[in-house]
Amino acid sequence: MIEIKGITKLFGKKKVVEDVSVTIETGKITSFIGPNGAGKSTLLSMVSRLLEADTGEVLLDQTNVKSLKSKEFAKRVAILRQSNFINVRLTVRELVAFGRYPYSHGRLNEEDDMKIDEALVYMNLVDIQHQFLDELSGGQKQRAFISMVIAQDTEYILLDEPLNNLDMKHSVQIMKILRKLVDELGKTVVIVLHDINFASVYSDRIVALKDGRLVKDGPTAEIINTTALKDVYDMNIPVQEQDGCKICVYFQSQ
Amino acid sequence: MQSNVKRANRIKLICLFILAALSIVGFLFYNIQGSFSYAFPKRVDRVLAMVITAVAIAYATVMFQTVTRNRILTPSMIGVDSMYEVVQTVIFFFLGSASAFVVDRYLNFGTSIVAMVLFALLLYRFLFRADKYPIFLLLLAGMIIGTLLGSLVSFLQVLIDPVEYLSLQNKLFASFTNVKSELVLISAVILIACFIYGAFMMKDLDVMNLGRDNAMNLGVNYDKIVLNVLILASILLATSTALVGPITFLGLIVANLAYQFLVTYKHSILILGASLISIIALVGGAIPRITRI
Numbered sequence: 001m002i003e004i005k006g007i008t009k010l011f012g013k014k015k016v017v018e019d020v021s022v023t024i025e026t027g028k029i030t031s032f033i034g035p036n037g038a039g040k041s042t043l044l045s046m047v048s049r050l051l052e053a054d055t056g057e058v059l060l061d062q063t064n065v066k067s068l069k070s071k072e073f074a075k076r077v078a079i080l081r082q083s084n085f086i087n088v089r090l091t092v093r094e095l096v097a098f099g100r101y102p103y104s105h106g107r108l109n110e111e112d113d114m115k116i117d118e119a120l121v122y123m124n125l126v127d128i129q130h131q132f133l134d135e136l137s138g139g140q141k142q143r144a145f146i147s148m149v150i151a152q153d154t155e156y157i158l159l160d161e162p163l164n165n166l167d168m169k170h171s172v173q174i175m176k177i178l179r180k181l182v183d184e185l186g187k188t189v190v191i192v193l194h195d196i197n198f199a200s201v202y203s204d205r206i207v208a209l210k211d212g213r214l215v216k217d218g219p220t221a222e223i224i225n226t227t228a229l230k231d232v233y234d235m236n237i238p239v240q241e242q243d244g245c246k247i248c249v250y251f252q253s254q
Numbered sequence: 255m256q257s258n259v260k261r262a263n264r265i266k267l268i269c270l271f272i273l274a275a276l277s278i279v280g281f282l283f284y285n286i287q288g289s290f291s292y293a294f295p296k297r298v299d300r301v302l303a304m305v306i307t308a309v310a311i312a313y314a315t316v317m318f319q320t321v322t323r324n325r326i327l328t329p330s331m332i333g334v335d336s337m338y339e340v341v342q343t344v345i346f347f348f349l350g351s352a353s354a355f356v357v358d359r360y361l362n363f364g365t366s367i368v369a370m371v372l373f374a375l376l377l378y379r380f381l382f383r384a385d386k387y388p389i390f391l392l393l394l395a396g397m398i399i400g401t402l403l404g405s406l407v408s409f410l411q412v413l414i415d416p417v418e419y420l421s422l423q424n425k426l427f428a429s430f431t432n433v434k435s436e437l438v439l440i441s442a443v444i445l446i447a448c449f450i451y452g453a454f455m456m457k458d459l460d461v462m463n464l465g466r467d468n469a470m471n472l473g474v475n476y477d478k479i480v481l482n483v484l485i486l487a488s489i490l491l492a493t494s495t496a497l498v499g500p501i502t503f504l505g506l507i508v509a510n511l512a513y514q515f516l517v518t519y520k521h522s523i524l525i526l527g528a529s530l531i532s533i534i535a536l537v538g539g540a541i542p543r544i545t546r547i
Contacts, residue, residue, distance in 0.1 A: 049470070050471075070470070070473045073473065074471065074473030075473070080468075086463060086464055086465065090519060094519070098464060098472060099472070101474075
């Protein structure tokens with residue numbers, strides 16, 4: 001369980017995240033939603049220790065994340081950010097192999113190779129595993145990075161807008177894979193999403209942020225309705241049911 | 255496919271090693287005229303100084319380029335070699351070429367190294383806050399301070415006695431003739447100490463190719479390694495500069511040749527390759543110019 005307690009982050013004098021407290025339950029997909037600049041990515045960065053909070057604390061199974069060793073933390077929590085620029089030529093497999101670094105420090109053993117193979121199969125990358133990343137499309141590259149995080153084999157997987165650059169087909173594919181990771185392997189996934197319909201259909205819980213503050217936090221069913229969404233996005237969003245899924249039809253709303 | 259690349263890299267490294275060894279042997283024995291027993295030990299010192307400089311610069315540059323994530327920068331960005339010019343010029347200006355700081359080579363060597371490393375450390379102390387400012391702020395500040403020091407040096411050089419200036423100039427151009435064997439030995443010790451220290455960071459540097467966020471995600475203590483590499487690079491540069499004079503541009507060339515020549519992201523291989531290319535360029539390139547001794 002990850003407990004975020006009263007966390008605040010300032011960039012200069014601007015409060016990007018202000019006094020947010022959320023508990024992330026294990027074995028579930030939790031989606032962070034909210035308008036641009038709501039502080040979703042910043043919050044995720046603080047949970048994963050990429051950024052230090054100005055006040056407040058993050059507890060991972062009752063221990064403050066600050067007190068954990070880097071290598072140990074990397075075996076328990078994985079994070080993937082939005083922009084991933086690499087200035088060396090790597091093949092897909094080499095990139096995924098980096099996911100094993102917290103365990104093997106560059107010397108891969110049989111177990112590492114097995115985990116790498118699994119991760120490649122999971123993300124459907126086996127056929128292109130020996131291609132160089134700079135020869136791939138944006139979507140394939142994104143899948144390769146997610147595959148690296150899967151190879152890292154952590155209990156918690158944090159993803160910052162993983163559907164960026166992806167077409168519908170691959171977005172659905174990735175959300176299904178995340179669902180599988182949670183349902184079959186018991187992982188905990190926290191994901192920042194812009195398309196609320198993906199949040200609605202695939203996540204168990206939703207955390208809604210706006211202007212750095214927590215607006216809503218609860219099971220998906222409680223958040224995906226017109227009144228709650230109005231608080232988050234300042235838009236009148238009609239919600240319709242389609243095959244048991246709640247779909248927000250926001251395209252023409254005022 | 256992976257193993258093919260590995261084998262190709264190994265063959266390339268062996269070729270480089272043979273070429274480097276040939277360069278060294280060539281430098282030691284080519285065109286010796288007059289007394290062998292006089293010329294040979296001198297040549298050994300010179301070749302050692304070249305090898306130390308070549309390796310130090312290659313090593314510092316490759317590591318520096320990884321932590322700055324930029325392949326057209328050299329560690330001279332920090333302004334360490336400008337500091338060298340300042341130290342030498344100030345000594346010549348205020349104390350003159352007959353002072354102990356010039357005549358005593360150890361004293362000169364020691365003063366230069368200490369001043370350069372102190373300068374770099376001070377710069378890091380005040381400007382290295384990776385969580386707050388990007389590393390480029392540090393580099394920009396280093397560059398500007400370097401330029402400022404350069405102007406100061408020019409100013410002093412205009413005022414200095416012309417005869418003094420001539421002997422100062424000798425100090426400010428890289429030169430491998432006349433290196434003292436004891437200084438070579440001290441430099442070698444510093445170099446080896448740096449290697450041992452750097453060896454622990456090699457694997458982490460490989461991961462740092464993925465960027466700060468990904469490297470931290472994989473458990474690498476990114477900011478600490480960046481600082482360590484900056485310190486290491488300054489010590490290596492300071493050592494080679496104090497030994498033979500400023501020659502950092504070489505690093506840019508050999509590091510990029512190594513990236514092109516060796517298909518890998520592994521620093522152990524890249525640094526070895528860059529060092530060998532550096533030795534070939536420096537020692538091999540000096541062979542045609544050997545005269546008499």
